[in-house]
Amino acid sequence: MTMSRLNPVSLPLLLVLTSVFCGYLPESERETLNSLLRVMLQSVNPIEGPPNPSVHIALRLASDHHLPTEVLLLQQLKMTAVEKVKHGENFSSGLVALYTLAMAASCHNPTDVSYKGERINLxxxxxxxxxxxxxxxxxxxxxxxxxxxxxxxxxxxxxxxxxxxxxxxxxxxxxxxxxxxxxxxxxxxxxxxxxxxxxxxxxxxxxxxxxxxxxxxxxxxxxxxxxxxxxxxxxxxxxxxxxxxxxxxxxxxx
Incomplete structure (x- = not known):
């Protein structure tokens, strides 16, 4: 199962481990963390389904960054959030919360999320x-x-x-x-x-x-x-x- 197919509202253990231990792991465990980060990076693929805000939060919390992927995922999240609101698609409260945190994790104002001229306040x-x-x-x-x-x-x-x-x-x-x-x-x-x-x-x-x-x-x-x-x-x-x-x-x- 790829990361993007996981329920983003569940905050998978993978993301929690990244936030808790990233930068504090002993060298012997760092490769394990790096492999988890690679899984998340590979999940940033529109073909696999909608973007996962939990993945973005975890990537932003990590000490090692792949900025092009993070920028791409942020754009996907903006697009998806605006489209969900614009078209009245299912957008549960917990998912809105995660999108809000994902925007904030990138120092982006969640009260002003825009895509193709449309703006929403998460x-x-x-x-x-x-x-x-x-x-x-x-x-x-x-x-x-x-x-x-x-x-x-x-x-x-x-x-x-x-x-x-x-x-x-x-x-x-x-x-x-x-x-x-x-x-x-x-x-x-x-x-x-x-x-x-x-x-x-x-x-x-x-x-x-x-x-x-x-x-x-x-x-x-x-x-x-x-x-x-x-x-x-x-x-x-x-x-x-x-x-x-x-x-x-x-x-x-x-």
Whole structure:
């Protein structure tokens, strides 16, 4: 399976590893990372399908760059984003969040994305998408997409220092405290990890006891999923979870 065929909203482990370890790997592991980067570079091919914003984020976070490929992918992302909005194509809130982060990773203003004279504001679109997610939760108790994407939406708006209402934060707090990240009796570590990242970012901006309590609660849930082999949940959720676990936590004891 080529990288471009992976669901970009899932933030594959490959991308998380790049963001966490790039520039900090021992020499013995650098070739492994380089091979992963080559896979991502080779995936930038219109024939393989739509561009993957997660790939672009990972390439921008890497210490080694192939600028022509990154520029090409950025142009593909701009074109695709504008076309999706222009033609009313499926553009989930989580995907809008990733496109927003991808633009920002290239120091491109996500509030002014243009292609062939058409301009869109991804941050504004994300705010509208998240509002609809919350409205759907109010009616059905479930988001239009899923809580992973809702968490990613809140995280993105916070990282971009964009305006967001208290409703955006409260819906995430309620989801955490009411165990909405459990599917078929199984806690979703990756959803919890993204929610924790979002709550941590928001908590840095807005000191609030309810936010702190929700953050502590979700961290406890994640810590309970540390297995004897060091994985947290599973192979794919471990990279995300490692970004939210306190650095003074000794995972070897769990």
């Amino acid at each position: 941050v504004e679109i994300l705010q509208e998408k998240l509002t609809k997610e919350i409205e759907h939760i109010g009616k059905t108790t479930f988001p239009l997409s899923n809580y992973y994407q809702v968490s990613l939406d809140v995280l993105t708006l916070c990282v971009m220092d964009a305006e967001f209402s208290q409703d955006f934060v409260q819906i995430l707090i309620d989801a955490v405290m009411n165990d909405k990240f459990t599917y078929d009796s199984e806690f979703s570590v990756d959803t919890g990890a993204v929610a924790a990242l979002a709550l941590r970012c928001v908590n840095d901006r807005i000191t609030n006891m309810h936010i702190s309590n929700a953050l502590n609660y979700i961290l406890e849930q994640i810590l309970r999923r540390i297995m004897d082999d060091g994985l947290i949940g599973n192979l794919y959720s471990t990279g995300l979870a490692m970004q939210v676990i306190p650095t003074n936590t000794n995972t070897d004891t769990h």
